Amino acid sequence: MPLQHQAARVANPVIPGFHPDPSVCRVGDDYYLACSSFEYFPGVPLFHSRDLVHWTQIGNALDRPGQLRLPASMPSSGGIYAPTLRHHDGRFWLMVTNVAEGAGNLIVTATDPTGPWSDPVRVPGVPGIDPDLAWDEDGTCWCTFAGIAQVRIDPTTGQTYGTPRKLWSGAPGAKAPEAPHLYRVGDYWYLLIAEGGTERGHCVSIARSRTPTGPFEPCPANPVLTHRSTDHPVQNTGHADLVQAHDGSWWLVFLGVRPRGGTPGWHVLGRETFLTPVTWEDGWPVVGEVALDLPAPPWPLVPGPAEEHRDDFGLSELRPTWISLRDRSAEHCSTKERPGWLTLRARGDSLDEPDVVFTGRRQQHLACRARTLVDPSEGRGGLAVRLDERHHYAVEASGGQVRVIARIGSLRTVVATRPVPEGPVVLGVTTREPAPPHGPCTGPDVVCLGVEDPDGTFTVLAELDGRYLSTEVAGGFSGRVIGMYAAAGTVHFDWFDYEPVGR
Structure with missing residues (x-):
């Protein structure tokens, strides 16, 4: 190994505090991550990392009134839900839902993730929350959203084509299939979702298909991540996103909470962003250890600037x-x-x-x-x-x-x-x-x-x-x-x- 780890273990969550619904993408040796922001302005905090462990906030995607309007009539926990952040064709794309008074889904873009980000492109043809963007080999862009449904989209104009169609509903009887992310890995398209609700029953499941439009075959080991019915110190694990690291390894970012106290346990910092390694067996992802002290990745750590208190x-x-x-x-x-x-x-x-x-x-x-x-x-x-x-x-x-x-x-x-x-x-x-x-x-x-x-x-x-x-x-x-x-x-x-x- 060229360099020893600076630490055998690193702290998890990697982005502590109220940073839910993480979405991550890699550009070369750089990683970028976005989170939900709900009733707060500016919206959609953006982070940068060189090692997936140390994250520095570099801005907010929605930082102008023309991009984000949150009226006083909107209740707390309304507003900005579940962004997806992707890099495609030399540009960063971020799609997110503003649930305030039916504002709906929108897309903003940037060539530099520190901004400025564009004015929003509205997407009225996508009716659900948690929108995802994925491009296939011929450049067709697919938007998949909570439900789990999908529609073809032109992300530059917000135009959708055809009627959204259901793809996969997750496990039979599981509530709230949401947070879909679609990826091409090898010969398959993988559809990662969250289900079970965002409380203690939260979990992550996955299915695969030869095409981005299905039909999708569920993983026999679903859910691939959950801590329900356990006494694990990290609970409510779900709403995940996969990323392939610069060394070819795979990692999962996901939300979780740290309940404390007696029964039933109370979490006060909100849903936080955690990291865990992923391996592949028989064409399916296997989620590794989730711990408050995570095994350090197999590359030199690159801490960002010291936090200014x-x-x-x-x-x-x-x-x-x-x-x-x-x-x-x-x-x-x-x-x-x-x-x-x-x-x-x-x-x-x-x-x-x-x-x-x-x-x-x-x-x-x-x-x-x-x-x-x-x-x-x-x-x-x-x-x-x-x-x-x-x-x-x-x-x-x-x-x-x-x-x-x-x-x-x-x-x-x-x-x-x-x-x-x-x-x-x-x-x-x-x-x-x-x-x-x-x-x-x-x-x-x-x-x-x-x-x-x-x-x-x-x-x-x-x-x-x-x-x-x-x-x-x-x-x-x-x-x-x-x-x-x-x-x-x-x-x-x-x-x-x-x-x-x-x-």
Whole structure:
């Protein structure tokens, strides 16, 4: 072997936090990956890697209002679902569904994955979600979508030809056949799908045919990936995509969750992107070990730039990791109004409102710490851990007072208050494991919210059960986002710092 691995094992998930529905493609020695973004703007985060293990976000495919409109009337967990990212004929193609008010399927393209991406081409002839693009030998493009159905398409115009036809429904009796991806491997076309629903029964199955249009023969070992009815630490495994590496080996990216706590187990970071190797036996893929510490691939690892935990808002535009609720207008979110500060101008009057001005980053670690210096002299706002409008915790400042607010379902309460000196104040959030002893009713984590005193001492004002900010309680498809918001007037933030606590 030319070089030893830098590590015998590498951390899995390879893209932690709320990064579901991964789709991957390779161009030479470079790998690119896209994920769903739901109600957040900009949409469809894009990542680059040289080793399939270390991923760096390079942008967002839908980063202009002309590409992505998410109205306030759209509920949380609506919006952008399940992209497919492909490279064909010298161009990147991304097809995705915007479920907001029936906006439907769209295609954007780019010659450089960092952008700019094109204005959307609408595809009204594709009625389902989870669209896939695949080209056969004569250049015909096929779009396969949840159902599992297929139609011929011109991806440059969005024109479809003929009526969509059913291809394969997965296992008999399995619900929600979705997330199809079609590939040519050797003499066969392979149709990879997810089924069983995106909860604990989620799984991956595959079928093959001599032609891209079928008929498809199911793999006798289906499902080829599932952790249902097991105590594996990674659950809800599904919505996968295959990629052949630069050395000829095969790999699978897929979504999964890490439930914690007692029964039934709660996952709080959302559905994350995992990686596992694939081998082929008798013309079928065999999915390898799924572990939180994955065996390192058989090539030198290429770490990307070190993650920047602190943002001093010194750039004219926000980094691509920052996401906002439904839109991000310069009127309500700017780093230019007060140089070196993020300025948020309120619209909705609390995090309970769908049009609240909120800008945050995905929580990516089970234990983490976030801090921000907020100047509430012109308004009211603070730091929040958000799942949706009905499930969030916040520490908020205004008028010489800091308060902790909890919204759990239909209940909203001020948990704690404390007077503080007028002027800027440091607010903070920490998540940690619950104190022992642990039992069947122990939650997944504790969310601590508080304020920093003038002498630098951090005072926790409230410790709240993290289970109420989990998908198992709230429902939906997203994960936690930690960020800043304005609920009245204009609120300025000098810096934001996020870091893991332990692994």
